[in-house]
Amino acid sequence: MRGATAWSSPIDPMAAEFQVPVYFDYLATFSWALSGAIVALRKRCDIVGVFVLALLTSVGGSILRDGIFLQRTPPVLTDPVYLPLITLATLLIALLHQHIIHLQVVDKLVSTIDAIGTPAFAVVGMQLALDAGIPLPGVILVGAVSSVGGGVLRDVIVREIPFILQAGQFFALVVLLACIVFLVLTLALQVATVHAAWATIGLFFVVRTLTIRYNWQTRPLLRDEDH
Template sequence: MDIIWYMFDMIGTIAFAISGALVGVARKMDIFGMAVLALATAIGGGIVRDILLGYFPPNSLRNVVYVTVVISVTIIVFIMYNSRYRKHAMGPRSRAGYLLADALGLASFTVTGASAGFKLYPELPIFIVLLGTITAVGGGIIRDMLAQRIPSVLKEDVYALPSIIGGIVYYLMVISSWAGEAVYGAFTVVLVIRLLAIKYNWSLPKVR
């Protein structure tokens, strides 16, 4: 389980690092600004998760791999946007790439957060679901605040809801003796719902 957890945590880290760096590009930041947003997105939610679980220093600050991966991803994105591939990177594919990376990060961190919560507090389903959601959306909230944007989770966009549903699916599968498949099931549910929300422009009700 530890290997699977680490795999999803690294998928989420890479995916959110890409989305954070791309927000930096969109906001016309330099490479340092891109790195700050990438780090905030990729490890921000995990830091909040670890603090809530009593892990200090947080895992991403104890393991140099996380920061190294995020910085490496930032450099790659920076090079792509300053090379002969710039015209392709700045097109519609850039937006699609950002949304896909963000969806992958959302799904991956929902799983790692929920599973970490279940490991310590299996008797607290609400905590497990909320921990998965906080892990998944926390970094994005920090990123958007740094970029002076309204956080996606606070707008009408269907963003946090897939994570909440995924956390519930994870918990129900684990207590139903589907523990081995729970991470994959929850990951798939979050990813599919988020991608469908993007494709069909689903949104939550708001005051008009």
């Protein structure tokens, strides 16, 4: 048995009560696959490039989460649903590319899709970390990496500074808020995990949408006049 500490997650005795349905992972995977495919379309990739970027974006975070932190086989290798989901997202964007590419709000469309996938992946990552008995600060870290890892890899591959590293619209702070809210709801307030997960996704989506709508931004620590 794992030794309990003040920062240990209390998940072990009642793990079954804290299970997030697998469709949260499917929802996140499909959302991030759409995001990666749209970015690939904007970068003028062919169909293979669109699929590869959709694949990397949608499962990159879970591969980092499982391979580095949780030391388990990523579900994309064990669950037959993931690759068809990513393929569906690729084909959907490929079929609609003429309509999407002319939209003046492509960046906002990607941000909106990310606003669904990000908290869903965070919830799944935190659930797995709780099941593994990781202390709560580590649970938050795993949730954050799970939620933004694919987006970071997507941006690196297309040679852009990852969005989460740039000064601009609130994102990292909203991810942190979502992770804390989920843990408070499930562990402190004993809210049913499914309800807590949907509440977390809803909160993140609302805050991100408001951030995009009103352009709430952070500021760089070093400004041009400081050089």
